[in-house]
């Protein structure tokens with residue numbers, strides 16, 4: 001299985017990543033990882049920080065001549081902004097900067113203070129920050145490369161920002177990704193895209209923030225990934241947890257999710273058909289490609305709801321953790337809307353979960369062995 005660990009504070013020197021479980025022989029390309037990192041930085045509504053950071057990975061171990069060795073892969077993404085924060089985030093010496101004591105509603109600040117007993121909220125927020133998601137995107141790039149060898153392709157698109165909802169009657173296909181990435185809000189529908197941009201600009205003017213909904217799709221996933229046998233191996237459970245772990249994601253649904261709850265059984269399930277050319281297939285995909293905790297061979301469809309960004313230009317009321325006085329929450333540079341970026345992080349998390357499920361089912365220490373096992377299984381499905 002693919003495991004990874006990240007370290008690093010938002011304004012510290014760097015993010016550090018160790019990935020374990022990638023078999024040997026998988027292409028590891030700095031260019032590919034950097035292009036995924038750049039996609040995370042796109043989008044209207046991002047804060048000033050994104051103009052400073054041009055994320056770029058340094059690969060430190062586990063790779064030789066562009067291919068994985070099967071040993072742990074270590075990577076580093078430097079925070080360019082560190083130069084401006086070396087005093088505030090000094091690794092040694094005594095604290096010379098003022099402590100932050102006004103927790104932001106909606107952020108990790110107050111719960112983190114309760115949990116750790118610390119008196120400077122910066123000690124919590126630096127790690128709670130979504131800057132960490134850049135590290136996940138680097139891991140996601142490796143997972144996507146592995147999956148591309150099996151013709152599994154993952155894409156995301158934004159379907160809602162604030163009150164603006166895209167009314168699209170079709171599901172974007174892998175070839176639509178360029179068009180989606182060209183939209184300033186990663187929405188495939190041009191009209192809605194323009195309306196979303198306006199909505200974000202208005203929120204910027206009002207010093208407010210916005211959330212939204214994105215959809216992640218996985219094409220080409222074979223049936224049988226995940227398992228019905230144990231709760232913790234159910235693919236839908238693993239995917240929901242992975243997506244929910246992205247900061248600010250407050251809802252995840254698979255397929256028609258919440259809508260299914262209001263439907264009758266006779267119209268909510270995907271009937272099964274068979275033709276020699278298509279094999280077993282469905283004409284609808286309300287289940288979002290997962291039944292009984294396993295992929296069923298249809299496209300995996302996951303939607304995630306992101307709440308509005310908690311750091312506000314016009315801060316909400318809070319209580320100072322030291323004086324206990326009613327004050328306004330502290331503010332610093334922040335995104336106004338990060339749904340397009342969160343969608344790219346969502347792609348990474350889905351890719352990591354599916355890659356993990358592929359490795360669990362087909363095993364193997366090398367890409368060749370994995371591929372051989374996979375092809376054997378695909379043959380059995382034809383029988």
Ligand SMILES: Cc1cc2nc3c(=O)[nH]c(=O)nc-3n(C[C@H](O)[C@H](O)[C@H](O)COP(=O)(O)O)c2cc1C
Pocket residue numbers: 047106107108128129130133246247248249307309310311333334335336338341342345
């Ligand atoms: C890509 C991305 C960028 C984000 N940018 C910010 C930001 O600039 N300011 C902020 O307060 N929160 C931002 N957030 C959300 C916070 O990280 C998140 O709300 C906070 O850590 C509390 O976690 P919770 O919302 O899951 O409870 C961002 C989230 C994502 C996924």
